[in-house]
Amino acid sequence: MGISGGKDSAALAIYLRDKHPELDIEYYFSDTGKELDETYELISNLENYLGKTITRLEAAPDSPEDSFDHFVKVYGGYLPSSSARWCTKKLKLEPFEQFVGNDPVVSYVGIRGDEDREGYISRKPNIQSIFPFRRNIWSEDVIQKVLQADALPRLSSHYRELSDPAQHSRLLPLVDAPLSRGFSQTQKLNALLDADVRLFNRVVFAFLRDTAYPLAQAAEFSLLDNDENLVRADIFHLLRKSGVGVPAYYEKITFEVDGKKGEYARSRSGCFFCFFQQKIEWVWLYEQHPKKFALAQAYEKDGYTWMEESLNDLIKPERIRRIKLDALAKQQKNSFSTSAYLLDVLDDEEEVGCASCFI
Structure with a gap:
């Protein structure tokens, strides 16, 4: 399991330790050298709770510089961006x-049940992603194989074998229905999950026996009985109840602009200069972590900037005022939300970007 320093991966580690202690999970953290101090604090807290060391991975372990600075030089000063995410890859x-090399690996990923994204799926055939927070624990590539047209006879056979005969009249017409314009893969998946999540999991597990997926080698898999669907509020509850705590950069801070009060925080983990940050998050960094902001500024040279405007321009007083007013307007627009969490009031920008960095 990868620990990003974000709330979701930390909560998943807690969740699986408590609910599935039989799983001997190996934890790792890809350290860019550019994380906020709160990230390292979370990892330390998590190690104490898990009773295990989280292995630190470095992309350039033999370099005299940290991993990010090493690759900035390799790329000739070219900064990563949403269209050139060399940071994610490298x-x-x-x-x-x-x-992980070529060993068969099950990778547990902390994408929640209220998120509409798939997350990272390795192109290496020895790595299989599982999503315990979702009602559908399987990755998109597995679902495609199970529900494709030429797999229909096998799918039907597994359902007949593994289900109670009393369920056949209700289940089998749905199972045997081919995909069409009026009955998409997503619709069929949801219908099968609605009918019986645990049965669907057992069918998929049986289906995998004839594939090269790592779980084809497993005699059993305890998450087959997992039918929960955890959302953002559950994640905060897990972190607080465990004592690991919510990373401090998620906690809202009050700001004032033109006599009005608003709130800001960070919506993601990852590098402090992440180009996926909202403008108000850059202002948060400037005001709450000025030394980190200055380090981010220092990278902007030779025409390379983190976004369409430079950080020098972003911190001009009138520009900060405008960014805060825009953020305040968004918060007021969504003030009908009953959530206690700032992240539920802000635009859901945490879902923009690479899941490998932020979950």
């Missing part, structure tokens, strides 16, 4: 894939 994914 600092997160490649170290993980080198770490």
Whole structure:
């Protein structure tokens, strides 16, 4: 399991330790060298709770510089961006894939049940992703194989074998129904999950026996009985109840602009200069972590910037005022929310970006 320093991966580690202590999970953290101090504090707290060391992975362990600075030089000062995410590839994914090598691996991923995204799926055939927080624990590639047209006879056979005959009249017409324009893969998946999540999991597990997926080698898998669907509020509850705590950068801080009060915080883990940050998060960094902001500024040279405007321009007083007013307007627009969490009031920008960095 990868620990990003974010709330979801930390909560997943807690959840699986408590609910599935029989799983001997190996934890890792891909360290870019550019995380906030709160990230390292969370990892230390989590190690204490789990009773295990979280292995630190470095993308350039033999370099005299930290991993990010090493690759900035390799790329000639070219900074990563949403259209050129070399940081994700070089600092997160490649170290993980080198770490696991060619061993069969089940990778547990902390994407929640209220998120509409798939997350990282390795192209290496020896790595299989599982999503315990979702009602559908299987990755998109597995679902495609199970529900594709030429797999229908096998799917039907497994359902007949594993289900109670009393269920056949209700289940089998649904199982045997082919995909069409009026009955998409998503619709069929949801219908099968609605009918019986645990049965669907057992069918998929049986289906995998004839594939090269790592779980094809497993005699059993305890998450087959997992039918929960955890959402954001559950994540905060797990972190607080465990004593591990919510990373401090998620906690809201009050700001004032033109005599009005608003709130800001960080919506994600990852590098302190992440280009996926909202403008108000850059202002948060400038005001709450000025030394980190200055370090981010220092990278902007030779025409390379973190976004469409430079950080020098972003911190001009009138620009900060405008960014805060825009953020305040968004918060007021969504003031009908009954959530106690700032992240439920802000635009859900945490879902923008690479799951490998932020979950």
